Amino acid sequence: KDDITFAMQLEPPHLDPTSAAAQAIDSVVYVNIFEGLTRFMGDGSIVPALAESWEISGDGTVYTFKLHEGVTFHDGSAMDAEDVKFSLDRARAEDSVNAQKALFAGIDSVDVVDPLTVKVTLKEPNGNFLFNMAWGDAVIVAPESIENIKTAPVGTGPYTLGEWVQGDKIVLNRNPGYWGAQPALAKATFKFISDPTAAFAAMMAEDVDVSANFPAPENLPQFEVDPRFTVTVGSSEGETILSTNNKQPPFDNIKVRQAIAHAIDRQAIIDGAMFGYGTPIGTHFAPHHPAYVDLTGLSAYDPEMAKALLAEAGFPDGFETTLHLPPPSYARRGGEIVAAQLAQVGIKAEIINVEWAQWLETVFKGKNFGLTIVSHTEPMDIGIYARPEYYFQYDNPAFQELMTTLNSTTDPDKRTELLQQAQRIISEDYVNGFLFQLAWPTVAKAGVQGLWANAPTAATDLSAISWSE
């Protein structure tokens, strides 16, 4: 058997990973259709991709990439240094619609040395640069295919776009002209099943072979006991937090935020909303990361203490606020539990269920909210706490300072230390309620091998996958 069907929760709006934030795009095209200079592996490590190797100048500002030889785009044209320059320049241009423009902000210039060598000069050293280049937003595209890239993507990857039935499925076919090793699967189908029930039913009825990030944790035990399936539960990059509007009274009072932190029983949320799947976190950092510090003790569940803190803050009878909940079940279910727990200490949080578009408009852009629950799924995103205009509006110059230092630090040990310091600051400031790290459950038919257990980035690395005999 050399074909496979995936269930995907979200359909990509289009297939250009360099001009939209949708993770669904990366889930289909990343390292399958498009490749970058570097890439993520399933364990989160960064390895060379289109760049065979690279050299970093002593001051850390000049990266010289050596490209693989003989790489062609799906349309047959050769991939060379010009294409790399084009892709990076396009992403950082004035009118670029790249969703992660910040990744490229530090680039000063991109120069073609020869067809297989390209030199990237940074404005200042950036310890994250190779990591940044591995993102789906930094893949290399062909200039002549830009026009139709959204519906007819042309990349260098091991798969080409076969068919896209909008609202239903996308089919990828093996690219016989791939520069690397030929993958095992000849064909992969991504079926879009947003509804958790439908995903469960489709899996049970064996309409699909794999469902990564399976949306209904409550159904996992059924798959676990069914010999037809295997279940792996890995970790994702999603820190699920009770975001708090730090500028809005009473949340501008740290005592109030601390009270909230102590009012919340993380384990109850993980058990009730996620049916036990998820790891408690005490700060905004992925527990599987080497630099993680367990700070959950700072905000242990203690409703009495919460009440005391509220009284200290001048709210002995609690207060009223809003709790905006976007569609995913971690938010909707988690929100119901959070609201009930807050009610125990006297805080009345009115639940407002919103769609993503509304959430973006009201909460994210309008900053018109009290509390909200959301999972921040970008890898290594603690940096958002250094942005005072970011929707939770945490403005701490010391922290911002720390982040600047971190960005210009390349020494791994030093970086770890800075990161741990950062984790502690936001945890002690009770910026947000830190709930849990989203699990990454994958349900597959028995016999499917090579699936990523974790999700260091949104991707479905098809070339690693095969069927056992």
Next chain:
Amino acid sequence: MSLLQIKDLSLSIHGIEILRRVNLTIAPGEIVAVTGESGSGKSMTALAVMQLMPNGSTATGSILLDGEEVLDLPEDRMCQLRGASVGMVFQEPMTALNPVKTIGDQVMETILIHRAMPRDKAEERAREVLARVGLPPERYPLGRYPHELSGGQRQRVVIAMAIALRPRLLIADEPTTALDVTTQAQIFDLIKGLVREYGMGMLMITHDLAVVADMADHIAVMRHGEVVETAPTRQLLTGMTHPYTKMLFAASEHQVTLPESGSQVPLLAVANVVRDYPLPRTSLFARPGQHRAVDHVSFTLHQGERLGLVGESGCGKSTLTRAILGLQPVQAGHILLDGQPVYTGNKANLAVRRKMQVVFQDPYGSFNPRHRVDRLVTEPFHLLEHPPVGSERRDRIAEMLTAVGLSPDDSGKYIHEFSGGQRQRIAIARALIIRPQLILFDEAVSALDVSVRAQILDLLADLCATYDLTYLFISHDLSVVRTITDRVMVMQAGRIVEQGETEQVFSDPQHPYTEALIAAAPKLPHRRPMNAR
């Protein structure tokens, strides 16, 4: 041998006794008329013969049709008989035909269902019968739909369906009640002709004694589900014995004596009144057409005068009534009551309306079923500036109810607790309660049984004496108009074609239409009074 012999037929519906030991015999070529008041069981007797009684009916006794016992026949045998051996014509031509099938199909169906002949022959036969009932296929093709025919024409189609297979027995249940006198006369001629021609036996149901006397060979009078008297027509007319029969005949030629009225003060002046109804638009952009319902009508009604208005259905009588009441504007002419216009600006002149009231035809439809009698009769008080209240109001109600022959205690009842005649009395009470100078009676007695009608006419005559009434009495029933009015107008297609002293007009009509109308109206043959025998 007789064609139909009903012996001791009793029938009950859901345990309620409807017919009691009915006996009736019809010989071939004979017309037997069944008459009696509404609800006396005439229709049920006919339906029993057809075995088309309502659900829940049980019949005992015997109905012999051509020697076969109908009550014992299985349904499929009954189906063979219906249409083929027994034909039936119903009262309401407007609804007796299926609106979505052509008349040709419906006539042919009778033939085809009994497989009497192949389709092409059946079609030919359908043309033949339709021609026979006066609908020649050249002018009325088989492809017409019922709604494309007038009421009288539809009734002809129903008759054609009933006689298509020349049944041995024809049953007609009030076949002309819904039709004009002139049309009625034509239909009766047709039926009589057919019966003679085909030698059919006929069971004819009607409450109109004049029709009975004119058509039937034999008469049966029913009351409360029983046949109270039956005899050959001539014998019955001259020697009726049962008091109910006598009462019925007396009531149907009931005459009243109106008190004298001599005033020459004009009360209502109608001059050159025209009333148009817009016709539905024929095209999107064309101006809608007009239907002229009242066409330059002029007359004057004097104080204390009783004026009649007769004419066929649809000639504009009710439209004129509504115009006089000021309920609708007129397109030309003017209507003055007591010198005041009834309609000013674009609404009714309520000051004038106060001087008029009206009594409608339908005793069942003219009252709000949810109000009590006191509220119903006092509704016109709304017109008064200072309506009586409290005991004065109660007294007025009591006075009026007493005046129309009811009891003041009735004021707390609902309208469904009253019979049709009583309801019409309440309607008159309602009209009288504000002591109007003019009352309009629009077909006020047409829906009533003869006996009840006689009582209401007496009541009117009495009221004329007590209250010195002035009224306009509208009716299509000439005999009623003749006795209850001083002067009469004849209306045809929106125009007044003749008017004059009532007796004068009836005994010596001038206009050919009046003549035709009077000729078509069925009349009871003049009988010698019983006691003079």
Next chain:
Amino acid sequence: MSRNLILGAGLSSLVVLAALLSFVWTPYDYAALNIPAKLQTPNAQHWFGTDHFGRDMFSMIMVGARTSIAVALLAVGIGMSLGVPLGLAAAARKGSWLDELIMRGNDLVFAFPSLVIAILITAVFGAGAVNAIIAIGIFNIPVFARITRGAALSLWEREFIMAARVAGKGAARISAEHILPNVANLLIVQGTIQFSLGILAEAGLSYVGLGAQPPTPSWGRMLADAQTMVSFAPHLALIPGFAIILTVLGLNLMGDGLRDWLDPRIRVARS
């Protein structure tokens, strides 16, 4: 009274009683989470079992009845209070531009796919019971307008209306005094039916997340929550499902029964 009416009224009043009772008493606090006790099947402590948060299903069903009834009743209220006057006005001014306007307006509302518009309305103004009421209510207006107009038109042909006009009463007064009481039966029957449709619509909207918001329980949302769990905890879907079915069934039976009972034609024949 027919069997239908008795059965329907019985079922409906059971639901209404449960809803009313829930104001003063429920076996447990419907909003109290007890996660360790989650997903219990019906038992002696929890007659209808517990949900995925360990809440008592019986209490939730009781309070859910309140939500369903309130939403449906208010939506019918909107439909009636706007639709009936519109229908009366259209009938009183039959054939006029007003009539035409009202009837075209009705057609227009009917032309919109109701659920899509309900979703749009809630998308614009936010999800919640109030907006669900408005969304359902809007589609009730033409129903009542149409049925009122139809019945009123035939009443306007009756002679007792003519009598009232002769008594000098204006259209508004006649509509209020004579027409409305005589269409009341019809409206009661239709109201019952719309009420049951409202219950279904509320369930549908809540099911897609646009009805009453948590923690207020609602049968439709209970079903939505239960969806992924039917395969191992079927009571979560069966119980709210049956609650909806029985309520709608009860109301429909009552509507049918009322129609028969209030229909004078049938009543006269029966007595």
Next chain:
Amino acid sequence: MLRYSLKRALSLLISLAVASLVIFAVIEIAPGDPASFMLGVNAQPDTLAALRTELGLDQSKAERYVSWITGMLRGDFGTSYTYRTPVSQMIADRMWVSLPLALYALALSTAIAFPAGIYAASRRGNVGDLTVMSATQLGVAIPNFWFAMMLVLVFAINLRWFNAGGFSGWDKGLVAGLHSLTLPAIALALPQAAILARVMRSALLDILGEDFMRTARAKGLSRRQALWRHGLRNALIPVLTIIGLQFSFLLAGSIIIEQVFYLPGLGRLVFQSISSRDLIVVESVVMLLVFAVITVNFLVDLAYAAVDPRLRSRT
């Protein structure tokens, strides 16, 4: 007849015009910006502005309305914000799921309702009538999404006779296509069939009381013959009204059912585009649905005329 059609057609156009205004207005005031939805949380202001220009969102409301309407009149429904493909193409694709589903459900519900209604009417008051009527009472009371859930549980997950959802596509053949639409069609059709059967029965019973039915019996037609030859066609008039209403309901109201069975149909398209603020798609699809409803009602009106000759001569 022609005039009748013309007049109906004119009021149809006016309705459509008003409907388009209402739709546009409602959708325009919906909060949520398609551009920021597309670019997500980390979007930079200049990126957003660039995208808004690209999508034409910086034009005034009036301009956008006019260009939307004129485009639609030319058959150009615009380009989806999120998918970047022509909306007409998307609608056409989805139509091939929704329309067959609606027709399938309609066929099923008629096939169930007609015999059931006729049977019940002809056995009025009997056990058969009572059984059918009780079943339809229950059918009317069952929410279709709940019914769909149960169908999936029983027939897809447990028995595995049908797929749990999804659409095989017509290229796999008619049978495969219909097979994958069967459960959704049943879920949609049964409650509708219950309603239709009740209407059929009561329409027939009304007709049975008409004078012309007695006339037919007097001609010698048996009860059953009278019912078939005279009753049915007359009863069709109210039944047609309901079928017309149902068709539009099926076309539009299948939103939830398409969701349960994850069918790529119009209903789901609306839902998706509302949540992604793909305004142009929402507007066009809703407009299309309104158009469909109005057209179906127009066709039903014309069908009346075919059934009822009295209407043909009316203007």
